[in-house]
Structure formats: C-alpha cells, structure tokens
Amino acid sequence: MCEALPMEIGVLGGTGPQGRGIAARLASVGHTVVIGSRDLAKAEQVVAELREQWGDRVAGLVPGDNDAATGAPVVVVATVADAAVPTVQAHADQLVGKNVVVIANGLTKEGRAFRPVMPEEGSIAEAVQGVVPGAHVTAGFHLIPAKSLGDLDHDLDTDIPVVGDDDDARTQVLDLVDSIPGLRGLDAGPLWNARGLEAFTATVLTINLRHKGEGSLRLSGIGPRRTPTASAPPTAPTTPTAGT
Amino acid sequence: MCEALPMEIGVLGGTGPQGRGIAARLASVGHTVVIGSRDLAKAEQVVAELREQWGDRVAGLVPGDNDAATGAPVVVVATVADAAVPTVQAHADQLVGKNVVVIANGLTKEGRAFRPVMPEEGSIAEAVQGVVPGAHVTAGFHLIPAKSLGDLDHDLDTDIPVVGDDDDARTQVLDLVDSIPGLRGLDAGPLWNARGLEAFTATVLTINLRHKGEGSLRLSGIGPRRTPTASAPPTAPTTPTAGT
Numbered sequence: 001m002c003e004a005l006p007m008e009i010g011v012l013g014g015t016g017p018q019g020r021g022i023a024a025r026l027a028s029v030g031h032t033v034v035i036g037s038r039d040l041a042k043a044e045q046v047v048a049e050l051r052e053q054w055g056d057r058v059a060g061l062v063p064g065d066n067d068a069a070t071g072a073p074v075v076v077v078a079t080v081a082d083a084a085v086p087t088v089q090a091h092a093d094q095l096v097g098k099n100v101v102v103i104a105n106g107l108t109k110e111g112r113a114f115r116p117v118m119p120e121e122g123s124i125a126e127a128v129q130g131v132v133p134g135a136h137v138t139a140g141f142h143l144i145p146a147k148s149l150g151d152l153d154h155d156l157d158t159d160i161p162v163v164g165d166d167d168d169a170r171t172q173v174l175d176l177v178d179s180i181p182g183l184r185g186l187d188a189g190p191l192w193n194a195r196g197l198e199a200f201t202a203t204v205l206t207i208n209l210r211h212k213g214e215g216s217l218r219l220s221g222i223g224p225r226r227t228p229t230a231s232a233p234p235t236a237p238t239t240p241t242a243g244t
Numbered sequence: 245m246c247e248a249l250p251m252e253i254g255v256l257g258g259t260g261p262q263g264r265g266i267a268a269r270l271a272s273v274g275h276t277v278v279i280g281s282r283d284l285a286k287a288e289q290v291v292a293e294l295r296e297q298w299g300d301r302v303a304g305l306v307p308g309d310n311d312a313a314t315g316a317p318v319v320v321v322a323t324v325a326d327a328a329v330p331t332v333q334a335h336a337d338q339l340v341g342k343n344v345v346v347i348a349n350g351l352t353k354e355g356r357a358f359r360p361v362m363p364e365e366g367s368i369a370e371a372v373q374g375v376v377p378g379a380h381v382t383a384g385f386h387l388i389p390a391k392s393l394g395d396l397d398h399d400l401d402t403d404i405p406v407v408g409d410d411d412d413a414r415t416q417v418l419d420l421v422d423s424i425p426g427l428r429g430l431d432a433g434p435l436w437n438a439r440g441l442e443a444f445t446a447t448v449l450t451i452n453l454r455h456k457g458e459g460s461l462r463l464s465g466i467g468p469r470r471t472p473t474a475s476a477p478p479t480a481p482t483t484p485t486a487g488t
Contacts, residue, residue: 113433116440157464161447189357189450196360196447203405203440204463206433212467219448223456
C-alpha cells in the first residue's frame with residue numbers, strides 16, 4: 001500500500017501542538033517534513049527542540065517558512081481551526097495541484113462538553129476547498145490527539161478515516177496513514193464526509209470527559225480497503241476470450 | 245446501572261425496518277414495547293410476524309396506534325428521517341415530559357458514498373426538540389444497522405454514544421443501551437452532539453461500501469462512565485468534621 005514512500009510533506013502551522021505532533025510522527029517513519037511557520041526563526045527553534053528531544057528519530061525534519069512548506073507535494077494544514085482558511089488562502093497560488101490535508105476541526109468547550117462549530121460550507125475542509133478550488137483537498141487525523149502523535153514512545157492503535165474528492169490524493173493520504181505503525185487508514189469517500197469527521201470529534205472528546213480513560217476510534221469488522229477504481233469485478237470476465 | 249428495568253417503551257414508526265429492529269431487540273431483553281403505527285392493523289400484523297419469527301423471546305411486544313405508543317414514558321422515534329419531525333409534531337401534546345429518543349439520521353447515497361443531509365437546526369434530534377420543547381429529547385443507536393438489531397441470533401458488539409440535554413433522560417437511555425448484551429452506552433453529552441452522530445453515520449456507511457466487512461464502532465481505552473452529577477470529588481472532604 002505504501003509504494004510512494006518516503007514522501008515529502010510540508011506542514012502549515014507546523015509549530016503549534018497539532019503541527020509538531022504530526023510532523024514528528026511523520027518524520028519518525030522516514031518522511032521528509034518541512035515544519036512551516038510564518039516566522040522562519042520560530043520553525044528553526046521548534047525543529048531544534050524536537051531534535052533535542054528525539055534525536056535521529058526525527059532526522060527528516062526541516063525548518064521553513066510557510067512558502068517553503070507549500071513547496072512539498074503534500075501539505076498538511078495544522079493551524080488552529082479559525083486560521084485554516086485564511087492561511088490556505090494566503091498561499092492559494094502555490095497550492096494549486098497539491099494534496100492539501102486538512103486536519104483541523106472547530107469546537108468549543110462548554111462545561112463538561114465539547115460543541116462542534118461548523119462553518120457555513122459544512123466543514124472546514126470544504127471551506128478550504130472553496131478558497132483553493134485547484135487543490136486536491138483531503139482531510140483526516142481528526143480523532144487522534146496531538147500529544148499521542150507527538151509522543152514517539154507512545155504506541156498508536158487507532159483507525160483514521162480519510163476523505164477527499166480526488167481518488168489519487170485520498171489514496172496518498174491513506175498510504176501516509178498506513179505508513180505509521182498502529183494506524184489504519186479507512187477510505188471514507190468524498191470531502192463532504194469531513195462534516196462527520198469534524199463534528200464527531202466533539203462527540204468523542206465529550207465522551208472522554210465523561211468516562212474514565214481516553215477513546216481511540218476502532219471500526220471492528222472492517223477488512224482491507226477496495227481500490228477506488230475497482231468498479232469492475234475482481235474475477236476474470238465471464239465471457240471467454242478466443243484462443244484460451 | 246440498570247435499576248429502572250424493565251422499562252415501558254413506545255416506538256413511533258415501529259413497523260418500519262428501524263422500528264421493528266429496535267422493538268424486537270428491546271423486547272428480547274425484557275422490556276415492554278408498544279409497536280406504534282398510524283394504522284393499528286399494520287402494527288398488529290408486524291407484531292404477529294415478529295412473534296411468529298421469535299416466539300416467546302418477543303413476548304413483551306404490544307401493537308398500538310401512534311397515540312398508544314406515545315403513552316409510554318420512553319418513546320423511540322424510528323420513522324424515516326423526513327418523517328421524524330412531522331410525526332413528533334403530530335403528537336407533541338402527549339410527548340411533553342417524555343423521554344423522546346431520536347434514532348434517525350438523514351443521508352443520501354450517491355455512487356460509492358453516503359452523504360449526510362443535515363437540517364437547518366443542526367441535527368434531526370435538535371429539530372425534533374424544536375417542535376416539542378417540553379419533551380426530554382435524546383438520541384442514539386445511529387451507527388447500529390437495523391438488521392443487526394432485529395436479528396436476535398446476531399451477537400452485538402458495539403458502542404452506542406447517547407446524547408441529550410436532560411441528565412436523567414440521557415442516563416435512562418444509557419441504561420437502556422446497557423440492558424442489551426453486547427452494547428455499551430457512552431455518555432456523549434448535550435443534544436448538540438447529535439450533529440456528530442448523525443453526520444458520522446454517512447462516514448461509517450461510506451467506509452463500509454469501500455472496505456470489506458461491516459464496521460462496528462468501538463472506542464477503545466474508554467472506561468466506565470462517571471455520573472452526570474459527579475461535580476463533587478468522590479473522596480471524603482479534606483476538611484475534617486468535628487466529633488470524628
């Protein structure tokens with residue numbers, strides 16, 4: 001499933017908790033990851049901190065400004081929710097044709113509960129697609145806590161549904177997920193299903209507040225994904241061809 | 245957890261696939277369940293069919309019209325998505341003060357994917373609350389297929405997040421879920437989180453289309469629920485009282 005490895009990945013908003021977590025984890029499995037920031041010095045500092053903490057395990061981390069991060073073929077948008085759309089919009093020209101992976105979700109905490117905050121477009125991922133129609137926008141990694149991703153000694157064990165309208169881009173993110181031990185990518189179809197992923201995050205975080213422990217998503221009973229282009233039956237054609 | 249058992253439950257739209265499934269399963273664990281229909285003769289026919297199929301295991305099933313179903317303290321709304329709001333509205337007066345459990349979710353199938361269809365109010369459950377403000381609206385059972393619920397020989401093994409603004413009503417549904425072997429109720433907080441549950445249903449159904457097998461939700465790492473009123477620490481007060 002992972003023919004395209006190692007990949008080159010840029011992370012917009014790479015110095016925040018989400019960005020650091022996913023960048024460190026992706027680097028630890030052999031990818032080259034540009035940690036992007038509006039402020040190059042900040043990116044350099046974060047990369048230095050992560051190298052001090054994890055040593056050679058994050059050898060693939062490279063600091064950059066946001067322009068450098070958008071130079072990669074796969075660009076993860078790891079800003080806070082409110083900043084996802086404006087950040088992508090500011091780099092729209094460079095993102096045309098790129099696989100833009102939105103991992104943000106909008107929520108607020110009110111008392112003993114989280115509440116989903118969904119944009120007019122339905123989901124943040126769809127709003128991002130709206131400002132850069134020429135990008136292949138995908139979404140995933142919503143339900144895995146940044147601190148679990150970023151703690152490389154923490155064994156992961158969870159399913160990651162991935163959405164996106166472009167089959168190749170979605171498959172690329174599924175492969176990226178599957179390249180991380182303990183994670184399993186699940187093909188959840190078109191970008192519109194980012195609505196379920198983003199909104200369900202508030203549901204799971206609320207469950208975490210109200211139960212002991214911390215939940216990891218598992219869809220039991222699910223087997224391997226079928227290839228997106230498998231509309232033809234996998235068996236031999238029933239009409240025999242001449243000469244066999 | 246199940247002090248209130250057995251419960252008396254009415255099912256609006258009880259003759260459809262969702263209604264038959266949940267009614268048979270609830271009856272099989274000892275609850276009294278009124279299968280409601282606009283047409284009493286139809287309800288009688290469905291109860292007769294279920295008795296023929298399952299015998300004494302569904303002894304607790306009773307046919308009724310929708311007025312009879314709304315006489316129970318817990319009323320499950322098992323109509324198709326579009327009919328949930330008008331059906332509840334037609335019985336609004338009888339539903340004041342009742343625990344109204346909305347299990348519907350809106351979706352369409354488009355090619356190899358399901359798409360969530362969310363009402364203006366955010367979720368069907370919230371729309372139902374809007375037409376009967378005096379009811380304690382809850383929601384759950386979205387992610388479990390009707391045919392799994394209705395096949396009493398099928399062993400269930402899944403988590404059921406439950407939402408609702410009224411603590412007692414939500415706890416009652418959680419107890420109802422926990423009364424069914426193989427199901428575990430998860431406290432997912434206020435009714436607003438029905439958005440995540442309803443939208444995520446399209447996500448899971450799409451994953452089912454694109455992978456072999458059929459997914460059952462599990463949140464691994466989750467322990468027992470804390471009681472909704474547990475704002476005080478469970479340990480003894482740290483200030484010693486006189487006389488001890």
